[in-house]
Amino acid sequence: MPKAQTVGIVGLGLIGGSLALRLVDRDRTVIAWNHTARPYESARAAGVRCVDTLADLAAAAPDVIVLCNPLKAMPDVLGELAGSLVPETTLTDVGSVKGMVRDQVKAAGLDAQYVGAHPMAGNERSGWAAADPTLYDGALWAVTVDDSTDYHRFLAVAELITAGVGNRIIVLDDTVHDQAAALISHMPHVVATALANQLTDDPNRNVAAALAAGCWRDMTRVALTDPDRTRAMVEEDAANVEALLRSMAAKLTAVADLLRDEASEARSDSDPGASVPHTPAAMLDFFADADPFRAYKAAERAGGVTPEQRTIELTDDGWRGELLESARRGEHVIRLDGPRRFTAEVRSAL
């Protein structure tokens, strides 16, 4: 890939603005459009070319356009691009749900040019004023493909992320991405909010807040972020979050039932000193179930995880399956060595 890519960015908020600054820092040509021109003076001073309309952005024919607009603006943005995007431009995005975005891209008739993407980067701030190229330091991107994804479109996005942004990749299908994101982010945001609600609803909330220490602070931190953004994120991945919330509710109810049974057994016990009841196997199992996660984190903390590298050679027909399998093994693509050859880091598996 001899020539550095030209990149179009839609939306100069935290994610898009940080991406624009990062790419300019790394000597890429960046053209941006934002729904208001407010950040343009500052963005131009930083080296970003800013245009007045989405049609202007499309007409500049960048190698890749990255949609960094809010998901709720996606249908309108795609509708405007549909009339002006040239075939040479590949379209990608940074949305935190992938199935819904692909549906919207298909509805706009742009799916032949599309590859999905989701960078694991962000913080609790928002807007151009918060944009910072270091937001992407060491970030991993999920890149999502389906049966119709064109290999050369995928290569363009992979090159943007690895050579352009300097980040790593795992390749997923939309379903696995959205389930995994629900598990490690969307559902836990609801849980954190429910914990915070439990406190605000409690008549002894001031006493409880006074006793709160690190456990409480850490578990409710994400409940402090913009609740409207959290709600939208949860609704956009509704089916996966719903299933996980029901699974969590079942797990918590099972522990509640075990505690009730232990207490009733202790009350019927003839030994008056037995105020701490006998622990049933199911309770021990509940606490042991997370042992592989504890071992995985302990290895990570010990710094014992120095990733090895391996070469991935892709076949013409099997490339999607080969990359999806690599992701399941816990590998991250870090470099494109040739049109069919990647270097991956082998991380520890859970």
Place this chain on the structure above:
Amino acid sequence: MPKAQTVGIVGLGLIGGSLALRLVDRDRTVIAWNHTARPYESARAAGVRCVDTLADLAAAAPDVIVLCNPLKAMPDVLGELAGSLVPETTLTDVGSVKGMVRDQVKAAGLDAQYVGAHPMAGNERSGWAAADPTLYDGALWAVTVDDSTDYHRFLAVAELITAGVGNRIIVLDDTVHDQAAALISHMPHVVATALANQLTDDPNRNVAAALAAGCWRDMTRVALTDPDRTRAMVEEDAANVEALLRSMAAKLTAVADLLRDEASEARSDSDPGASVPHTPAAMLDFFADADPFRAYKAAERAGGVTPEQRTIELTDDGWRGELLESARRGEHVIRLDGPRRFTAEVRSAL
């Protein structure tokens, strides 16, 4: 209170060892017993007087004995002290549940000499090797009283914590303490474990772990601590944790039901572009419910909470109720100014 107190400590683990070092640093005489003599050489070098038996500790007649042993050893420790404790010594403890300890103290016939306590201090380490006097920097202690608590016993413990350890106090009854501790610590530990189990049970766990960021790391951190200690803590506060787990399960199920209803409404909607459904009021309410907590934390972060001070004057008959009421208002006792007069800091309320 002219004469510095002599303090006996049972158990030189993380909490007891750190307390012993802290009190020695602050020129208190500290006498300790531990179930094994292993830490004695190091403790003696640090200025702690170590004794061979609990009877020896009782015979030294310290002003206060602080039980820092594991809760499961409590019945045995209390049994041994029951035969040797002199009336001049006041008994307290540092257990994370207070109702159960008071029951055990009553069973040993020592309740006339007892005042409960629970310092909000600790970390994920354990044992004398981890003991560190700075563990108590800025710590708040819950002091628990009931209708039979002797005022001068309470004063002895309050003096130990404020003048001795240099910490702050809120006065609670056992029930409020154990409910509040279940809310901000014991129940959330179960929730964190359930989240970690959700990951380890998932076929896409390696993909999900790769996508995990700050939200997941913070919400599962306490699931990494010793699961056996967590399980014991939860079982010791079983009734409160059970009720809160059921309340959490109901909250999560309610959100799951709302997500299901939104999706089914969107499917039956005639507008094909309406892929993000209409949000019902109940969903908005769920996310708004935590707003007072967000405001409280925002004020805390802004550093706007410079505690004012006020004087609390206690009456002979009403002192328990007056101190309990002070705690509910969010006040922390920081100093004893006289036998019936305290200085409290007024913190922001939730």
